[in-house]
Amino acid sequence: MKVGVLGGGQLGRMMAIAGYPLGIEFGLFDPAKDACGGQVAKLHNSPFEVTEELKKFVDEYDVFTYEFENVPLELAEYISQHKPLYPGKDALYYSQHRLREKQLFVDLGVPVTKFSKVDDRASLLNAGQEVGIPFILKTTTLGYDGKGQYRVTSEAELAELADKLFPEDGEACEHTTYAGVSEYIAEAFVNFTRELSIISVRDQAGNCVFYSPAENEHRDGILHLSVAPAANLSDEKLANLQSYARKLLEKLDYVGVLSIEFFETDEGLVVNEFAPRVHNSGHWSMEGSITGQFENHIRAICGLPLGDTTNRSVSAMYNLVGHDVNRSVMTESDVHLHWYGKEIKDKRKVGHVNILAENYDSLNKKIEYVDGQII
């Protein structure tokens, strides 16, 4: 069985590494000649378009998946016409568009924050009433790690933003929009106590398994630390998280790993967004769970049975963002380096360290130790 992955970054790389022991071969497709997945699998270089190179790629592999949710729909369409693509096009259709995604959650009965569509001056000015101030304005498509987002905390800021994005005397300049997108979603600000994410997997027969939800901590808008299982999570909330994930998996007739982010608030859980792929907040599972998220994703898309997702112990993923780590951490028991083979650049994810421990106290001590070894 040969798997073709759209995207040759660290996620595609780790899919290949996890799938090799199962006897599966991998090819990665990426416009970048130096995509880090190319160090561990065959790399096909071409833009993400239906080119001759893409057609050859589709011919060469048996089943297809992707490592990022912004796969152009026409590309997904082309592949689906010729070979199995997991997760399917529906997952992309919803996850690429914040309004469709939010509405889908509403339809499934998953709690969302108040939101409204903004595509002109009137709808933006009206958003203050619709969702209440403060709110966050996000482009409906593209944008990540806070890009293409505006925070509105007062009527004055709202007026100012309206002048910027939708001036009364005409069109907004190209440079005031993010990536040319001028459709937005206004989302009521969520007062959350912490962010939780749940990684789930569905196989081709419809069986679902769930990883322990993780508690995520960000630094400068980028995931810094995930701890699983999230401490002090009530059985009721755990059941809700799994039930919400199952609804989405079934609605999308999903195959593979799905990740969903939630805010925990004093009033309960509120969904943030989902990603139709393996996820940074699930990297702890590589050693922290009996079967890691990458292996289970590959099992699912290749028609193999899913593996046990039980935690081996309490577990953390410490992201290496723009920084290296002293290799001395490798001497610490059950501290596992995952280095992506990328050049170190500011704000770039270059690796992560998985940390397992017998209990949270011991885990926190190990996290502190790793924190002290960042260079």
Next chain:
Amino acid sequence: MKVGVLGGGQLGRMMAIAGYPLGIEFGLFDPAKDACGGQVAKLHNSPFEVTEELKKFVDEYDVFTYEFENVPLELAEYISQHKPLYPGKDALYYSQHRLREKQLFVDLGVPVTKFSKVDDRASLLNAGQEVGIPFILKTTTLGYDGKGQYRVTSEAELAELADKLFPEDGEACEHTTYAGVSEYIAEAFVNFTRELSIISVRDQAGNCVFYSPAENEHRDGILHLSVAPAANLSDEKLANLQSYARKLLEKLDYVGVLSIEFFETDEGLVVNEFAPRVHNSGHWSMEGSITGQFENHIRAICGLPLGDTTNRSVSAMYNLVGHDVNRSVMTESDVHLHWYGKEIKDKRKVGHVNILAENYDSLNKKIEYVDGQII
């Protein structure tokens, strides 16, 4: 860091898979165009000789290792003159020659069975007195899984074998010798209760770590099952195994993973042989130990600190020899398939299944289950 491996079989393959998460790149060198390691790493095809292709291979990588002990010494010599080769030439010099190997163990004070050199009719006939009947005659070089070996259980068999290998009227025919080797070692038959092996690792600074010794079971002369830790092993024997391994590691100024096989007898431990490489009887460590043998081998040769070798739980490696296994085993908790991507052929190692369990009872039940899924 780029590692070049001599040999592109399953051991080279699993070294690459284990080294990738550390950000290390791999190239494998093998005469076979379809060597299974080529599915996961760059494969360089050429005979094991100092060819132009080999010289290019040596130029391209930073540090070298091998997956088999019969690397020609002149090849090892060439590489060592240009780049680091771990383990070094000494390890090959001894492990390629059963007489040198046995004498080395004698010199180190590691208990061996009685042995004598046989290279003509007189020395063969004399072996009956020297080591006692029954004995096993083995070529001093080459041969594995019982190839190039003769079992002598009576004076009559001895006379017959002498006529075959060293006829009075001249030279033995080429076809009565194994691979053209006509130097032998006679080894007294060892009445053993079980076979044990110990995997150890030494880093470039001289630090040594040891895996739990495994108990090995063979079928038709090929390793079938390894269980680690070996049950009912006395503290004294454990200490002896580690002490013997340490002596050999230090004598050879060894860097990397070393495996040594022992017979356990009513009179104590007797060494069988060593292999200067990762070993089939250590495959259980991939999930069964906190740091697997492949990762620790790569750490050692790349100058990285060694990882914890503690067992996660009791653990077994079930070899897939000439047979496939039903993929339903993958649903069993902590049962891990390792498939080498090779065509299934009689007596060929095509994969293994690692099995972890809380205790030996539960382990044995899982082994029985896997046994029932062989197809």
